[in-house]
Amino acid sequence: MAARTRKATQTGQEAGSEVRGRASAAVSAVLHEGRRLEAALDYEGLGQADRALLRELATGTVRWAVRLRAVLDDLLDRPLPRKEKRLEALLLVGLHQLAHTGIPPYAAVSATVGALTGKQAWARRLVNGVLRRFGRERDDRLAAVDGRSPALRHAYPDWLVEALRGGYPDDWEAVLAAGNRPPALTLRVRGDRSAYLEELAAAGIPATSLDGVPEAVALEEFLPVGALPGFAEGRVSVQDGAAQLAAELVAPRSGERVLDACSAPGGKLAHLLDRAPGAEVVGVEAEGDRLAKIRQTLDRLGLGAAELVHGDATTPGAWWDGRPFDRILVDAPCSGTGVIRRHPDIKHLRRPEDIPVLAGRQAALLEALWPLLRPGGRLVYATCSVLPAENREVVAAFLDGHPEARPATPEADWGRPDGPGRQILPGEQGMDGFFYACLDAPEEAA
Ligand SMILES: C[S@@+](CC[C@H](N)C(=O)[O-])C[C@H]1O[C@@H](n2cnc3c(N)ncnc32)[C@H](O)[C@@H]1O
Known part of the structure; x- marks a missing residue:
């Protein structure tokens, strides 16, 4: 593969190949090692244009990898040797350029083949041959794959397509398509x-x-x-529009005590402080190294008033001083299936068996935090998931066990009613996929 650091003497062609080489390394890290794309991208030494190209090539390839892998399988006479993972990733980067970008085919092919410095001649011949053939037969090759299933056409794992089809019988295909349209900012x-x-x-x-x-x-x-x-x-x-709705629903007021139970990196915490600078806001976060991210967020915005706690929100006995909260935000850890348009690696990193585990954690958070609410207080449950198993089903099960809790999600001009909450589907009104439910504690008996 191409050298790691760009040299001053590098030609445009060499730089283009280096970007393809780095993109294939990042794609391989996601597809073969289960790493997060953001953590796998190596921008070191690249100028702004090459950084943007690297991000686009790696993100786009990861976004479309399910479809591209099917195209590649069709094009290969025999499967690649199992150990040739980087070669597979580079072929996918090459196919992505030809299938989904406006990069001229000759430039895409030569820059991609050029990333194979140090590789044997057979590998260069293979990449060259596969990409040129795809360039000639592109539309037919894509149509053949797309006709096989919605999962291949929209490039999602089968289990996720089935879960969305079950959750949204009328809209599942629109949800899949929206997840492939990266938003601006x-x-x-x-x-x-x-x-x-x-x-x-x-x-x-x-x-x-x-x-x-x-x-x-x-x-x-x-x-x-x-x-x-x-x-x-x-x-x-x-901050995405859907994420901004959290502070609208929590609606903190000056003088109130507010808990943000899952608070890193602090986007919603900062919004709560902005809404009510006189509120007493406590942010809890289980991962110690993510607390620094909250501090960075608050420092940049000149907000210093929150009390930050390193703790597990499901065991408040370890960090709660016993004073009830007027408002609680539970922005629960979730599958992230509502933000696939920003983080396409979620398609590959999430497994179907993760969903019941996440739902169990979400239920545990509600159970543990509900008693911390004062009589008449409000808890807002939020996820950036579009899976009913993490959203309406979690809240409905909680309500079954807590008849005293009053569902209080307001009518709104965003999203749609969904059980005891509201669901926003990705791309609707320009927003990420999000679920919100408000639960009010009963007033104390007189
Ligand atoms: C969806 S993110 C929160 C995003 C944040 N509210 C914001 O707007 O910037 C969920 C966070 O909850 C944290 N978390 C997961 N389980 C937790 C637990 N049991 N207690 C506290 N924090 C937890 C995760 O480390 C992660 O930082």
Whole structure:
């Protein structure tokens, strides 16, 4: 594979091959080692354009890998030797460029073959032959694979297609398609949204407000955050519109005691503090190294008032001082199936057997945290999942065991009613897939 660090003397062709080599390493890390894509991308020494190309090639290949693997199987006379994992990943990167990008085919093929420095001639011949053949027969090859199943057409694992088909008999295919459309960037504006939209327009950055989400602004194109007016000063945060609804539903008020039970990296915690600077906000997080991320988030925004606790929210006995909370947000760990459009590696990293385990943790969080609520207080349950097993079924089972809890999810102009909560499907109103349910504790008997 190509050398790791780009040299000053590298030609454009060599740099292009190096990017393909790095993309194939990241794709292989996800597909063959089960690593997260973000952690596997190596940007070191690359300029801005090459970084963007690396991100696009690796993310796009991971997004479409199920479909591309089927195309590759059809094109190969015999399966690749099992140990040739990087070679498979490079072939997928090559096919992705030809199938889904506007990169001219000759440039895509030569840059991809060029990533094979040090490889034997057979490998170069194979990659060259497979990619050229696909270039000639592209539409027929894709149509043949797409006709076999929705899972191949939309590039999802079978189990997830079946789970979505069961959950959304009318919309499952739209959900699959939406998960393949990467969003640009949604911001939370801390201040006057109209004035910020004017500021963006003056800077030549096209953007619109998101209906139903009072502080949200959606950019039409992706931009590095450093290019956003006011980002460094903390005037805006990057936060999806659906995630911004948490603070609307928790609706903290000054003087109230508020628990954010699963709080890293702190996006919703910061929003709660912005909404009610006079509230006493406690953020709990189980993973110690993620607490630093919350601090970074709060520091950038100039918010210092939260009490941060390293602890397991399912065992409050270890960290709770016994003073009840007026409001509790449970932004539960989940499958992330509502944010596949941002994180396509979820298609490969999640397994069907994970879902009941996650549902068990979500139920345990509700059970453990409900008693911490004061009489008349409100708990908001949230996930970025689109699977009913993590959403309406978890909350419905909790309500079965707690007849005193009152479902209190409001009518809204976002999402759809779903059992005791509301479900947003990915892409609806420009938002990620999210589930919210509000539960009110009974007032104390007089
Ligand atoms: C969906 S993320 C929360 C995102 C966060 N609320 C935000 O808006 O930035 C879930 C978080 O819960 C944490 N977590 C998982 N299980 C937990 C537990 N039992 N107690 C506390 N935190 C937990 C995870 O480490 C992860 O950081």
